[in-house]
Amino acid sequence: MENHPSYPELSSLISEYPKHAGALFQTYNDLLLAQQWRDVEVQDLGAPHLRGYILGRRPVTATDADALLYVVPCSVTESISVDWLAGVFEKLATEEIYLAINTDDSSVVYYQISDGIVKPFI
Template sequence: MEIHPSYPVLASLVEKYPAYRGSLFQTYNDILLAQQWRDVGVLDLGDVCRRGAIQGRRPKTAANADALLHIVPCSLAESISLAWINDVFVALGDPPSIYLAVASDDSSIVYYKLSSGIVKPSV
């Protein structure tokens, strides 16, 4: 991991939260390299959430490409709670939604869009 070109961007968060380094590394590289998001950066969610998050914008060809989106990586093996998810929303400044990136050991990632409160689904 340390020799990968993306490591310098992630180094401080990987060292601060070593238990979550794999999911952060895997998700960051998927968003940046495979999905080719723009303005990709990382954020420290602090000691309450104990991990880093990713923010960025979808490629110009995507719908709502200018919206700044937040992705919170976690592992498939983790147990997360509604209280923790609420803490994530607070740490990110209460955005309307976040993406929870659930990374597995086989390098697959599933993204779940979580909205704050009750949101009517789009038709």
């Protein structure tokens, strides 16, 4: 991991939160290199969540390319509670996040989660 070109950008959060280093590293590289997001930044979510999160914008070809999106990397083995998610929404002061669920085989699945009750799209 230390030899990867993206490591310098992630190194402070990887050393701060080693338990979540793999999920952060995999999600960051997926968004930046595979998904080709723009304006990608890594931030510290801080206590009590103890992990980094990623801000960025989708590629210019996407319909919502100008929207600033929040991505919170997690492992498939973690237990995420409603209270934990509520704390993330409060900390980030946003109504929508993407939970990036990482698996052992380096797959990443993104779940769009909205704060509160949201009317379904029909």
